[in-house]
Amino acid sequence: MSASAATRRHVLPGFGVSLGVTLAWLGLIVLVPLAALAIRPWELGVAGVIRTLAEPRVLAALRLSFGAALLATAIAAPLGLLMAWVITRYHFPGRRVLDALVDLPFALPTAVAGLALTALFAPNGWLGVPLAAIGVQVAYTPVGVVVALVFVALPFLVRTVEPVLRDLSPEAEEAAATLGATRPQTIRRVVLPTLWPALLTGFGLGFARAVGEYGSVIFIAGNVPMVSEIAPLLIVTKLEQFDYPAASAIGLAMLLMALLILFGLNLWQRALRRGRA
Amino acid sequence: MSGAAIADPRSLRWLAIATAVVLTVAILLLPLAAVFAEALRRGWEPALEAILDEDSLAAVRLTLLVAAIAVPVNTIGGIAGAWAITKFDFPGRRLLITLIELPFSVSPVISGLVYVLLFGAQGFLGPWLREHDIQIIFALPGLVLATVFVTFPFVARTLIPLMQEQGRDEEEAAATLGAGGWDIFRRVTLPNVKWALLSGVLLCNARAMGEFGAVAVVSGHIRGQTNTMPLHVEILYNEYMFVGAFAVASLLALLGLVTLGAKALLEALARRRMGDAA
Amino acid sequence: MTVEVVNVVRRFGATAALEGVSLSLRPGEFAALLGPSGSGKTTLLRILAGLDFPDGGEVRIAGADVAAVPARERGVGVVFQNYALFRHMSVAENVAFGLRVRARAHRPPEAEIQRRVRELLELVQIPELAGRYPEQISGGQRQRVALARALAIEPQLLLLDEPFGALDALVRKEVRRWVRGLHERLGITSILVTHDQEEAMEMADRLAVMEAGRIVQFDTPRALLEAPATAFVAGFLGEATRLLVRIQGRVARASEFGLEDIAVELPDGEALLFLRPHEVRIEPAHAAQGVVRFVRPEGAGGARVLAEIGGRMIEGISTTEPARGDACRIRLLSGTVFHSEGGQFRWQRQEAWATR
Incomplete structure (x- = not known):
């Protein structure tokens, strides 16, 4: 097929321009810079990269970042499901306000969120005082990291589950009821299975955001090395020491691990959809 | 409305609603209230003073400037990407969508880091830039690049699903009636997606003005020069100027609230437009 | 206006949607493309409209080869399956669209556009709906708007892609007789794509029966019934x-x-x-x-x-x-x-x- 034939294949005009702009935009802003990240660590040699990542402080930071992100998203999942259920299924005064507030973490700058959570959970904060009374300290501990990440991940879960729940026709549930299913049976066997793929999508989005989160975390975390220091902060520290290769090694490791987990979630979700089809 | 057969028991319903409300208040609303409370701890005057401080105002100006460049870039890119992906068939469309969404999976710190690796003093292009006396990192271009990276997918992501759902019928009809590319976009496509586009631009703008991690890496924190509002908040906080920090933070929080309000309004408008139709 | 399709081939990946289709229409003729779904009739229609392009063969409208001419320059009127009305434009704006997007040199003045729109809406018998939006009118009315919009550009060829599929049975019969009557008045060469044999038999002068990317028979309704060329035609009709x-x-x-x-x-x-x-x-x-x-x-x-x-x-x-x-x-x-x-x-x- 000649070049002219290939271009006239498109019915609507503007293919060349729009794809050109898209590729330039994507290439210059995203792909070339990410290529720099993929290349830079190897100045250290393979052994050097492994040595950098095997440093106890680096390992501890990666463990905290990924562990806290997974835990926080796992906590946010049932909470998000509950919120989505309440927003879509029930009518009560203030539902609209609740609905709008869910997006707050999307719209609130991360540094503000971090500051706010710190003020709230600090030993003299509104929630810090009662929590201290029962012997729980949130601010300046790994618990604080998890709390901040739940805040960040929650809207992703609500907003991905919500449309599916809204579109779910009541007829399927009514059919289940006519067939003699109890309400819990209906929810477990009819409603939840259709929500799984959306929940997984939301989990992936929330996790991706949480694992790299910086602004909402660093104020509340206390940033004690080996205890409450997250990986992104360690990257900043390395950069401030002008240790570019180490910073990029940690960055690359983070990015690859995150993408791997997202890819795994994607496969799981595909298997679920296939199983249903 | 769901029928009686599948209505949840009253007690359960109220328990669920109560839990959701408590949750919302505790982890969403209280933090917001805390910001304003901390800012006004010593009354209006110190808070206003902190905002009207010269460095604060410089930070506001810089934040507006960065957003004024980054948001249009991503709007144009996002529209072009959505148009290419939804109006044409070509191999690699799925890959292109994945790549456009990639920045959402990248830590903000890494988003800043990649530009330091390219343009920093020891970056790939660092020596060349120094020779030609071009400053990117620790300067406006670096802030803009990092912000564009972080807010990259917003517009494309809101447009692509909607335009995919709307299909190509109307555009094809316009083509058979003799409309050219610009006419098709302006008269047929744009009116159908304008509310979604506006909402994507709003979210993009909110994130651009509020971005912290990515700009923290490329900024160098030079007061009055490379300090955006979120960075200024951090500096004030680290210097124990809490009222100032929370006052500037309140300004940013207001921006978030305005964004939320505008987004809700847009959605209501879009809904009403559809409601009219029905 | 004559329409000639010679040996047109269209492949989607490995599968052929059209395998050497030829068709020749007389000026003013009303033809139907009839076949089960997947037989290639819509693909052929889209190629005639300039919304798709053949991998081989020729398409001539009024003697000119249009294979490489894009839709916007063809001047072929199309009534789409679901009408594809512009949902954010009023009925009048929909009909006026084809005139308003003309290059300035060929664009009629606004008063003339208004007059033409009024004329067309009277022709399709819905002048009172000019200010309504597509969602506010019935399926049959939308169909008339789609037709008026396609006629606004004074097409030399009118293509109708399953235009009655979205209407309920009663309205459908009435509308298709009306469309055929309109064709008698305007005399525009027209092609109707349908999978409904009753509709095709009633409306078309000649029918092309399609099967698996080929036209198996192109003839008058009576000839198709009395002398079907293949078992497929015999089975599909009547x-x-x-x-x-x-x-x-x-x-x-x-x-x-x-x-x-x-x-x-x-x-x-x-x-x-x-x-x-x-x-x-x-x-x-x-x-x-x-x-x-x-x-x-x-x-x-x-x-x-x-x-x-x-x-x-x-x-x-x-x-x-x-x-x-x-x-x-x-x-x-x-x-x-x-x-x-x-x-x-x-x-x-x-x-x-x-x-x-």
Whole structure:
């Protein structure tokens, strides 16, 4: 097929321009810079990269970042499901306000969120005082990291589950009821299975955001090395020491691990959809 | 409305609603209230003073400037990407969508880091830039690049699903009636997606003005020069100027609230437009 | 305006949607592309509209090769399957669109556009809907808007892609007669794509029956019914009972089903016997050859009867109205036999009394 034939294949005009702009935009802003990240660590040699990542402080930071992100998203999942259920299924005064507030973490700058959570959970904060009374300290501990990440991940879960729940026709549930299913049976066997793929999508989005989160975390975390220091902060520290290769090694490791987990979630979700089809 | 057969028991319903409300208040609303409370701890005057401080105002100006460049870039890119992906068939469309969404999976710190690796003093292009006396990192271009990276997918992501759902019928009809590319976009496509586009631009703008991690890496924190509002908040906080920090933070929080309000309004408008139709 | 399609091929990946399609229309003709879904009729229509492009072959409209001319320069009017009305524009704005997007040099002045829109809306009998939006009007009205919009650009060729599919049965009959009437008045060469044979038979001067990317027959409705080119055409158009029979020594062995054998001029092998209901007489009998299973009374005391014989159902006509379960005799008046390896034979009973 000649070049002219290939271009006239498109019915609507503007293919060349729009794809050109898209590729330039994507290439210059995203792909070339990410290529720099993929290349830079190897100045250290393979052994050097492994040595950098095997440093106890680096390992501890990666463990905290990924562990806290997974835990926080796992906590946010049932909470998000509950919120989505309440927003879509029930009518009560203030539902609209609740609905709008869910997006707050999307719209609130991360540094503000971090500051706010710190003020709230600090030993003299509104929630810090009662929590201290029962012997729980949130601010300046790994618990604080998890709390901040739940805040960040929650809207992703609500907003991905919500449309599916809204579109779910009541007829399927009514059919289940006519067939003699109890309400819990209906929810477990009819409603939840259709929500799984959306929940997984939301989990992936929330996790991706949480694992790299910086602004909402660093104020509340206390940033004690080996205890409450997250990986992104360690990257900043390395950069401030002008240790570019180490910073990029940690960055690359983070990015690859995150993408791997997202890819795994994607496969799981595909298997679920296939199983249903 | 769901029928009686599948209505949840009253007690359960109220328990669920109560839990959701408590949750919302505790982890969403209280933090917001805390910001304003901390800012006004010593009354209006110190808070206003902190905002009207010269460095604060410089930070506001810089934040507006960065957003004024980054948001249009991503709007144009996002529209072009959505148009290419939804109006044409070509191999690699799925890959292109994945790549456009990639920045959402990248830590903000890494988003800043990649530009330091390219343009920093020891970056790939660092020596060349120094020779030609071009400053990117620790300067406006670096802030803009990092912000564009972080807010990259917003517009494309809101447009692509909607335009995919709307299909190509109307555009094809316009083509058979003799409309050219610009006419098709302006008269047929744009009116159908304008509310979604506006909402994507709003979210993009909110994130651009509020971005912290990515700009923290490329900024160098030079007061009055490379300090955006979120960075200024951090500096004030680290210097124990809490009222100032929370006052500037309140300004940013207001921006978030305005964004939320505008987004809700847009959605209501879009809904009403559809409601009219029905 | 003549339309000529010569040997057009269109592939989607490995599968061919059109495998060498040729078609020639006379000026002012109303043609229909008829076929099951996936037979390539919509692909052919899109190629004519300039919304798709052939991998091979020629498309000529009014003698000019338009294969490489994009939709916007073709001036072909299209009524889309779901109308594709611009949902954010009023009815009048929809109709005016094709005039407003013209290059300034060819664009009529606004007053002229208004006048033309009014004229067109009167032509399609909905002048009172000018200010409404597509969501505010009924399916039949949308259909008229789509037609007015397509006519606004004064097309030399009008393409209608399943235009009645979205209408309910009652409105559909009325609208299609009206569209055909409009065609009589305007005389624009038109092509209708449909999978509804009744619609195609009623509206079109000539029908192209499509199967698996080919046009198997292009002819008048009567010719298609009376002389179908293949078993597919015979099966697709009109009602028929289909029997798989063996041919041995110039005889189609219909006796295997309890019917009489039929003499045919075909070689030995397998064949399909098509029997239209009016070719089969069902008569009361005592020696039960078959049993009446379903009866639908028709005018003049007669009935349409479904009879079971040798485990098969055969549909035919009775001059009386039998009851369910009655014994009956089945007499064939005529039929068409299609040999599995090609070739067909039209059989007709010779006796004069058979056609009483």
